Amino acid sequence: MTGEMNMPLITWICIAAISLLVVGVRIFCGFSHREHTRKRHVFEMGYEWEEVYVAGDRVIHDEDDYGEDD
Amino acid sequence: MWPATGLSMMKTIMAKMTDSAGGSVFRPSAKDLCAFLSDYAGWLFSCGATCVRLEKNVGRIASAAGLRADLSIFPRHLHITVSDSCRSFLFTAVSSIHDCPVNFAMNTRLSKLSWDIADGNVDFVCARRELEEITTAPAGDNGRLPLMVACANGAFCRLFGGDAVAMAVVLVATFAGFIIKQVMGERRVDQRVTVVVCSFVSSVLAAADGLFALGSTPSIAIGTSVLYLVPGIPFINSFCDVVDRHYICAFGRLMNALVITACLSAGLCGGMVMMNVGMF
Numbered sequence: 001m002t003g004e005m006n007m008p009l010i011t012w013i014c015i016a017a018i019s020l021l022v023v024g025v026r027i028f029c030g031f032s033h034r035e036h037t038r039k040r041h042v043f044e045m046g047y048e049w050e051e052v053y054v055a056g057d058r059v060i061h062d063e064d065d066y067g068e069d070d
Numbered sequence: 071m072w073p074a075t076g077l078s079m080m081k082t083i084m085a086k087m088t089d090s091a092g093g094s095v096f097r098p099s100a101k102d103l104c105a106f107l108s109d110y111a112g113w114l115f116s117c118g119a120t121c122v123r124l125e126k127n128v129g130r131i132a133s134a135a136g137l138r139a140d141l142s143i144f145p146r147h148l149h150i151t152v153s154d155s156c157r158s159f160l161f162t163a164v165s166s167i168h169d170c171p172v173n174f175a176m177n178t179r180l181s182k183l184s185w186d187i188a189d190g191n192v193d194f195v196c197a198r199r200e201l202e203e204i205t206t207a208p209a210g211d212n213g214r215l216p217l218m219v220a221c222a223n224g225a226f227c228r229l230f231g232g233d234a235v236a237m238a239v240v241l242v243a244t245f246a247g248f249i250i251k252q253v254m255g256e257r258r259v260d261q262r263v264t265v266v267v268c269s270f271v272s273s274v275l276a277a278a279d280g281l282f283a284l285g286s287t288p289s290i291a292i293g294t295s296v297l298y299l300v301p302g303i304p305f306i307n308s309f310c311d312v313v314d315r316h317y318i319c320a321f322g323r324l325m326n327a328l329v330i331t332a333c334l335s336a337g338l339c340g341g342m343v344m345m346n347v348g349m350f
Contacts, residue, residue, distance in 0.1 A: 008345045012281055015274040019246040026249050030213055 096134045096187050098194040101161050103135050104152040106198060108163035111141065111148050113205050114180045118172035120307050121316040127184040134188045145322025171255060172303050179204045216252070219298050220245035227294040235285030236294075239276050243295040247272035251299075262333045269296040269337025270344075277345040292347060296338050301330040 098106065111128050119127075121143050132139035132152060142149035151162045183200050186192045192200060224241040232240065247268040254264040276295035280288030304327035311320035342348075 008277070008281060011344045012274055012278060015271055016278075019250065019271055019275060022253060023246055023249050026253060 096131075096190065096192070096194055096197065098135055100137055100152050100154070100159060102194065103132065103137060103139075104150060104161040104163045106194070106201070107131060107139055107152065108148065108150050108165040109205075110180065110183075110201055111150055112165035112168060113201070114177065115143070115148060116168035116170050117176040117180070118174065118303055118307065119177050119180075120310040120314070121319050122310065122314045123181070127181055130184045130188045134190070143316060143319050145319060145326075171261075176204060176207075216245050216248040219248050223294065223298045226297050227290060230290050230294050232287045232290040232294060233285050236279055236287045236291035239279045239284065239291045240295050243272040243275035243278075243291075244298050246275055247295070248298060262329060265299050265330055265333040266337040266340075269299055269334045270341045271337075272296050272299075273338045273341030274345060277341065277347060280347065281345065289347075292338075292342065292345075296334055299330075299334045301327040304330070 107128050110131065111124055114124055114127060124143060125141055128139050128141060128150065136154075138153050138155060140151045140153075146167050148165050148167070149162060150165070151160055153160045180201075183192075183197065183204065186200075187197055220241045223244040224237040227237045227240040250271055251264055251268045254267065255261075272295040273292050276291045277288070279285045279291040285291070304323050308320045308323035308327060311317075311323060
């Protein structure tokens with residue numbers, strides 16, 4: 001009876017422990033490789049076409065060329 | 071419609087003048103173009119482009135070479151035939167769809183490549199090199215993505231009426247589930263298995279809200295913890311293909327999306343059963 005009641009708790013602890021392990025390893029690996037990648041900010045100002053881009057539209061890199069039709 | 075300003079018009083004219091003076095000219099043989107377009111179309115389809123986008127981009131590249139391309143698009147394969155305007159010769163190639171996740175960065179770069187070819191900015195050798203570079207480039211910045219997805223899913227929880235505790239639980243459950251999804255994706259685990267595992271893990275973790283009596287909306291936390299796995303893009307692409315009358319491809323995409331949704335549901339149900347959470 002007690003075992004049945006504890007089943008969800010045991011399951012939750014097992015899943016949480018495995019998840020924590022995977023996430024921890026992932027984050028650790030991410031930090032160890034960070035030196036080789038370009039530093040990025042959590043929040044950055046970007047161009048409209050970087051986020052709202054309809055595939056096939058022409059990407060304009062020159063600010064002088066940028067217009068509503070682009 | 072393009073380009074919009076005088077400066078870009080000048081650039082276009084200058085580019086044309088460069089072409090006529092012996093610059094970048096896209097003039098491959100029909101056989102080479104057919105092989106190139108076969109690779110190009112296979113990757114463009116794989117990274118999540120709709121059929122209409124596929125036809126437009128392939129047609130644009132073929133036109134730049136003074137040739138014509140016709141496509142037969144199937145859920146797992148592409149047939150492409152390149153010919154001249156009077157059909158004096160025909161070359162056909164078949165390519166398989168690559169098994170890769172939706173990648174809008176690749177989609178964007180492939181579309182840009184088609185415009186660069188059409189504008190005469192690259193020759194055939196450069197285009198091939200660019201295609202190789204695009205398709206072998208590593209995925210973009212994956213470090214921030216789990217956090218962003220977790221925040222978005224937490225916001226979804228709030229939209230469905232979850233309280234602050236439920237939002238926090240969903241955020242953590244989504245973060246863990248998404249990282250597991252990334253890890254399994256990098257190891258080429260089948261997408262359906264990945265979705266089952268991730269939805270199971272996320273739903274079990276989200277059950278902490280009710281298991282430890284943390285908040286007042288535990289069912290909303292469990293229900294919204296798996297929303298990040300919903301295959302939205304395949305559903306949308308399927309609808310776009312129906313609009314463009316690519317019914318076979320639309321049906322293929324729809325079936326794929328439904329199978330993914332069924333896997334999501336299976337994982338969610340498994341998690342709810344394991345946590346003794348009532349379904350109704």
